[in-house]
Amino acid sequence: MIMEMTIKRKIRWNPIFKPVNECRKRYRVLKGSAGSGKSVNIAQDYIKKLSDPRYEGANLLVVRKVEETNRDSTFAELEAAINRMFGDYAPKVWRITRNPLQMECLITGNRIIFRGMSDARQREKVKSITFKRGKLTWIWVEEATELAEQDIDILDDRLRGELPNPNLYYQITLTFNPVSATHWIKGKYFDVVHPDIFTHHSTYLDNRFIDEAYHRRMMLRKERDPEGYRVYGLGEWGELGGLILTNYEVCDFDTSFPCFDRMTYGQDFGFNHANAILTVGFKDDEIFICDEIYVYEKDTSEVIQLAEQKGLSKKIIMYCDSAEPDRIKMWRQAGYRAYPVKKEPGSVKAQIDWLKQHKIYIHPRCVNTIKEIQQWKWKKDERTNTYVDEPVEFLDDAMAALRYSIEGMRRGPSVSILK
Numbered sequence: 001m002i003m004e005m006t007i008k009r010k011i012r013w014n015p016i017f018k019p020v021n022e023c024r025k026r027y028r029v030l031k032g033s034a035g036s037g038k039s040v041n042i043a044q045d046y047i048k049k050l051s052d053p054r055y056e057g058a059n060l061l062v063v064r065k066v067e068e069t070n071r072d073s074t075f076a077e078l079e080a081a082i083n084r085m086f087g088d089y090a091p092k093v094w095r096i097t098r099n100p101l102q103m104e105c106l107i108t109g110n111r112i113i114f115r116g117m118s119d120a121r122q123r124e125k126v127k128s129i130t131f132k133r134g135k136l137t138w139i140w141v142e143e144a145t146e147l148a149e150q151d152i153d154i155l156d157d158r159l160r161g162e163l164p165n166p167n168l169y170y171q172i173t174l175t176f177n178p179v180s181a182t183h184w185i186k187g188k189y190f191d192v193v194h195p196d197i198f199t200h201h202s203t204y205l206d207n208r209f210i211d212e213a214y215h216r217r218m219m220l221r222k223e224r225d226p227e228g229y230r231v232y233g234l235g236e237w238g239e240l241g242g243l244i245l246t247n248y249e250v251c252d253f254d255t256s257f258p259c260f261d262r263m264t265y266g267q268d269f270g271f272n273h274a275n276a277i278l279t280v281g282f283k284d285d286e287i288f289i290c291d292e293i294y295v296y297e298k299d300t301s302e303v304i305q306l307a308e309q310k311g312l313s314k315k316i317i318m319y320c321d322s323a324e325p326d327r328i329k330m331w332r333q334a335g336y337r338a339y340p341v342k343k344e345p346g347s348v349k350a351q352i353d354w355l356k357q358h359k360i361y362i363h364p365r366c367v368n369t370i371k372e373i374q375q376w377k378w379k380k381d382e383r384t385n386t387y388v389d390e391p392v393e394f395l396d397d398a399m400a401a402l403r404y405s406i407e408g409m410r411r412g413p414s415v416s417i418l419k
């Protein structure tokens with residue numbers, strides 16, 4: 001009773017997802033633009049169902065390619081849904097554990113667990129999942145385009161056997177941005193008609209809760225990066241070609257200072273664009289992106305405050321965009337070793353060349369950096385349909401911060417900064 005009242009009061013839904021939430025087909029496949037509301041909707045849908053005694057015996061496995069990336073995405077989304085849905089009652093209805101990530105509904109006994117599929121060990125771990133109560137009934141694969149088709153087949157295999165309750169059903173939900181028309185997901189679920197497959201399409205224009213600033217950013221993208229807008233603005237199948245960096249890996253690693261030969265910060269200033277600061281470590285010719293600050297519409301003093309809260313060191317050199325001397329001055333006045341990076345014709349290209357020659361590791365907490373690097377592309381000449389030697393100037397703020405952060409390594413600390 002308490003539950004129904006709180007659900008009605010707190011939670012809001014985007015109508016476009018109504019058929020998604022009512023669907024009981026085995027494969028529920030949601031493609032959509034960035035910001036269309038997919039993740040929030042699926043998180044709310046699962047929390048609602050798993051808290052409902054009618055679905056007693058159901059359990060949810062949440063999968064992303066890299067296990068740790070769940071923490072700041074799916075786990076955070078599900079936790080936010082619990083808080084919105086139950087308000088002050090939340091701790092009475094759901095028990096949430098962070099190490100390992102896990103959620104248990106205290107009304108139904110239903111659970112949510114989180115896994116990755118990035119190596120053989122993790123795939124084996126998925127095969128041996130069992131639950132104390134009920135069965136594994138539902139799987140949510142977030143950013144499903146990161147997974148191989150075989151990974152989905154392994155997951156699919158887990159959903160079998162008799163179910164303990166007639167209201168239950170097996171279902172895999174995939175959510176993703178349609179990065180490439182050649183992706184196996186298109187062939188497997190969209191180019192066929194099958195009674196077990198439900199496909200869905202949504203864009204940020206269908207999301208009632210998206211803010212004005214987001215619309216403005218999308219319009220800017222339409223102008224600067226028409227190809228990216230098709231995928232991330234309209235949710236249409238795109239092309240995979242033209243990516244600038246592919247020599248990176250998202251993985252968990254120790255980010256403490258002594259692990260590296262050297263550390264730097266790179267900062268790209270922004271207000272309407274993101275203001276991005278990356279903490280970068282260097283060890284044996286490899287690059288480690290340890291942490292990020294990534295905020296919109298904050299002025300310099302607010303960003304400095306964030307840096308203070310995060311404990312950014314005042315001993316480490318911070319390489320900054322040279323176009324904004326006033327902001328650099330403010331950082332210096334706050335005690336940081338902020339320097340403008342020397343820019344010369346061709347330096348962007350040279351920085352990219354250098355980055356390509358070094359393996360880059362990204363800590364899973366750097367969610368915005370990961371998003372950017374996955375879509376940082378060369379511009380395309382629409383006439384000749386070929387890529388040119390210049391990056392698309394959109395969603396490239398963490399990438400600019402990364403380019404600056406390496407300057408001391410690439411050119412030597414004193415050559416890289418303006419005196």
Ligand SMILES: Nc1ncnc2c1ncn2[C@@H]1O[C@H](COP(=O)(O)OP(=O)(O)OP(=O)(O)O)[C@@H](O)[C@H]1O
Binds near residue numbers: 014036176207
């Ligand atoms: N039902 C909802 N109630 C309140 N806010 C919502 C709701 N759905 C979406 N939003 C708002 O819209 C934003 C974007 O939604 P969401 O993150 O679900 O998009 P997405 O489709 O998963 O995007 P991406 O493809 O980039 O992952 C959310 O951060 C939230 O602010």
Ligand SMILES: [Mg+2]
Binds near residue numbers: 038039040
């Ligand atoms: Mg999402």
